[in-house]
Amino acid sequence: MKFSINRSMLLQLLNHVTKSISSRVITPILSGIKFEVTADSITLTGSNTEMSIITKLNENNKDKIQVEQSGTCVLPSKYITEIIKKIDGDTVSFELIDTNLMQVYTTSSEFTLNTLSVEEYPNIFLITEEKSFQLQKQIVQNLIKQTVFATSQSESRPILTGVNFVIQGKDLIMTATDSYRLAQKKVLLDVEPVMSKNLIIPAKTLQELSKILDEIEDNVLTIYTSQSKILFITESICLQSNLIEGNYPDTSKLIPTEFNTVIEADLNELLHAIDRASLLSRDIHNNIVNADIKTDGMEIKSISQEIGQVREKIQSAQISGDELKISFNARYALDALKAMEVNKITISLNGELKPFIIHSKDDENLIQLILPIRTY
Amino acid sequence: MKFSINRSMLLQLLNHVTKSISSRVITPILSGIKFEVTADSITLTGSNTEMSIITKLNENNKDKIQVEQSGTCVLPSKYITEIIKKIDGDTVSFELIDTNLMQVYTTSSEFTLNTLSVEEYPNIFLITEEKSFQLQKQIVQNLIKQTVFATSQSESRPILTGVNFVIQGKDLIMTATDSYRLAQKKVLLDVEPVMSKNLIIPAKTLQELSKILDEIEDNVLTIYTSQSKILFITESICLQSNLIEGNYPDTSKLIPTEFNTVIEADLNELLHAIDRASLLSRDIHNNIVNADIKTDGMEIKSISQEIGQVREKIQSAQISGDELKISFNARYALDALKAMEVNKITISLNGELKPFIIHSKDDENLIQLILPIRTY
Known part of the structure; x- marks a missing residue:
């Protein structure tokens, strides 16, 4: 050699x-x-x-x-x-x-x-004999970025450490949840793949794939899946990963479709306000902040006996429906907002203890759901 | 308020x-x-x-x-x-x-x-009644950068965690040593300060001062010293620090002035060669690399039973005097070389177990001394 x-x-x-x-x-x-x-x-x-x-x-x-x-x-x-x-x-x-x-x-x-022993190196069998379909790199990068952060970090329910990857007809749906928040992105495929799929891809696999996609110029991924593996091929790399075994929970019923309160707001204003409000709560109060939603305006608040308090007026907020006070984990809201690539967002709520969703008219295929926290 | x-x-x-x-x-x-x-x-x-x-x-x-x-x-x-x-x-x-x-x-x-209690906040008495002298910012930044890295990280001899700051006549000399290597920089003052000084300034103080100097535009520092404190004043900041008590070891006799072997080399070539050689030794061999110095050339080597070996030819090296094999800590050599702002350096040695010095014709006021390591 x-x-x-x-x-x-x-x-x-x-x-x-x-x-x-x-x-x-x-x-x-x-x-x-x-x-x-x-x-x-x-x-x-x-x-x-x-x-x-x-x-x-x-x-x-x-x-x-x-x-x-x-x-x-x-x-x-x-x-x-x-x-x-x-x-x-x-x-x-x-x-x-x-x-x-x-x-x-x-x-x-x-x-x-x-050197290490060539004989000892395992044979990697690529599952290229399976049926495949293609996706644009840009679409895969967005799908990963907008969902993977919501996977669970805890190994107590291994299924939730992966992203659910579903193909139904022409729809590709990726869902991640750690049971406190959920991110779901839908993409309409150009052509219908040969069969339906319902897989769980490890978050780690998608994170490393995303890094590689950032580094390479190839524009198209060919994706093969088997019972237990997924394979991504571009012109310059093959990445094959085990899938997570098991049945992903049916999340379709979790996402409400009717709401009592709807807020329209500027994404950046809300993101910075929540970020500032969480300054006082992130060390000692589990990152909990409160939203005070009234017909004439919205405020984000946080109170810490030890440090002090903060009130942030969301000047862009347009509220319709019921008034409401709600508490939530600021990090979940920040993660969700950072994953959305739009200027204007909609927050739709159903009372202080029901999950609320963050979505946008400018990207109707992305839904971020967050479970509020009971603070009394 | x-x-x-x-x-x-x-x-x-x-x-x-x-x-x-x-x-x-x-x-x-x-x-x-x-x-x-x-x-x-x-x-x-x-x-x-x-x-x-x-x-x-x-x-x-x-x-x-x-x-x-x-x-x-x-x-x-x-x-x-x-x-x-x-x-x-x-x-x-x-x-x-x-x-x-x-x-x-x-x-x-x-x-x-x-808020916290104003009454509880300690009064800071600045020692501005002492005699002072002035230094250009650029000089202070160089003095710190070229010496402070050689201070000891261990609290076992607190004196060595500081930099020795000496004024003798018109000479300002800063010395740092952790007893395995030493860095010394001399500066000729414009005017003779009123009295001699021999102080030990904590490394931490100099590191923070250096960061602030990088951030501000003021060009001149006024320096006050007392028995136990040092005060640096610029137009925008005052930084006052305790000194380290005790007598700094007399390092003047440590630095040899006659040598059996002298090497002239390109700083960057040597630095990169030592950096690469240390790749194989830094995890398991205490960062020890060897230099093989012969009349017709110099090589940096490192051997690791587990990983392999490396040989680096220093093509710019000009050797005069005795041939020699010597082992040293690569990190010490790299720290010393990185602190020197010259292109050509001189390494002067006296056998395999005697300290060697790295210096340069282009900055005769800076000396870096390193103690070799016995490897047999």
Whole structure:
């Protein structure tokens, strides 16, 4: 195995695959990255058993690698990435100088790394024999950004640590909830996929996918799903992940459709007011703030015996329906507002203890639901 | 007490004083910032018993404050800073609405904060009756940056957690050592100060001073010293700190003046080579790297049984004198090299176990000394 490769190109490939490498390694072999070099290309594989990422030198970049001898090896992820980051020069050379010694060198630097065992590296079987469908990158990025934050951080109900991914007819619906708040985004597909789907994708998978999508220029994802796995393929990467087993709760009945109070407000004004109000409550009062909703105006309030109190007037608020006082977790409201890419929002409520929803005329396919908190 | 003030101006003042407020507060009152408002100015004070910072609205900025009623109060540092950071608008108003209730408000936001007791706030006596001398900001910033990193992090010898500040005739000499490495910078003063000085300034004081100097535009510092304190005054801030008691070790004899081996090299090349060599040793080998110095060239090496090895050729190195192998802590060498603002450096050595120094023809007043490590 002997080849030279453009350093920044290799670094880009390494940055993709390392997203699948866990800092707490369960199997030592999975602390490594598998390098497969053929006559005119290189493929890197990283995996943490839950999720695997495979990335390959793009067809257009064949000139970035010069291969003298093809081969396969597994190099320690952490060190090879740091070395390629820090080594000088545009080109870096690799040569297997002994069964398990890889030399990585430029004119002035020469690293000799102990390799890991290629035989021990698990085979990653991609589920490409399944039926697939395609989505635009921009749509996938939005779907993730607008839902994944609402997944549960607690392992007590593993199902809620994932995002529910449903295809019904031409509708793709992603839902996340930690049982205190819920985020749901619907997308109308261009063509109807062959079959209905109802899967639970781990939040971690979607977060890493989102980071990679930010880094690459490919515009289309092909998505394959099986009973237990999901595979995302673009021109430059394959990311395959286990699904979370189980039945996601039916959330359709949770989202109310009729309301007693409706507020229209400016998203940014509300977001900054809640952020400020939570200044006094986030350390000692569980981040609880109150909204005082009257026909002639809306105020966000927070009171802390120890520190003091705050009142924020929402000047853009237009209220119709019943007056209402309601308490809620400021972080949930801030997360929801930050995920919405609109200027004007609508908050629709049904009394102080019923879930309220944040939505917008400018994006009717996104719903954020928050459960209020009983404070008396 | 009632006044309005330009928000960004107040934020700037708050950013200065909060540098003296400790996150682990020993006396509750010192979690507060003292606000003193007169007819046309405002003075803020923060303190952590070790160090106090006083900052005042600059003479040129009198129009940034409108005072209706002067007065004094102490506000919780953490909350008032966050509020001023996050509140909307160019101007923010303050009004003491009850003995210990301060209202902080704009058109839409209204915070009511519990104040702390003005009576409990300690009096800070500035040592301005002592003799003083002046230094240019640029010189002070360099002195700090080039020495303070070499102070000890361990409290076992408190003296070494400070920087030794010596004035002898027209020489100002700052020295820091943790007993494994030493950094010393000399500056020739324009005028001879009235008396000799030999003080130990806490590293923390110099680090916070350095941050403030980066933020302000004032060009000159007036420095007062007493037996137990040092005071730095610029147009916009006063920073007074306790000194560390005790006698700083005489380091003059530690620094060798004759050498058996002398290396001239490019600073950046050496810095990056040592940085890369330490990649393989920093996790498990205490950051030890080796230099192999031969008449015809110099290499930096590091070997790790577990990971592999690295050899870095220093192509710019010009060696005269004895050949030599030496081991040292890469972090010490990197800290020293990063503090030097030159392109070419000289390393002067006396065998594998004697301290070596890094210096430069382009800044003869800076010496970095490092103790090698015995590796056999």
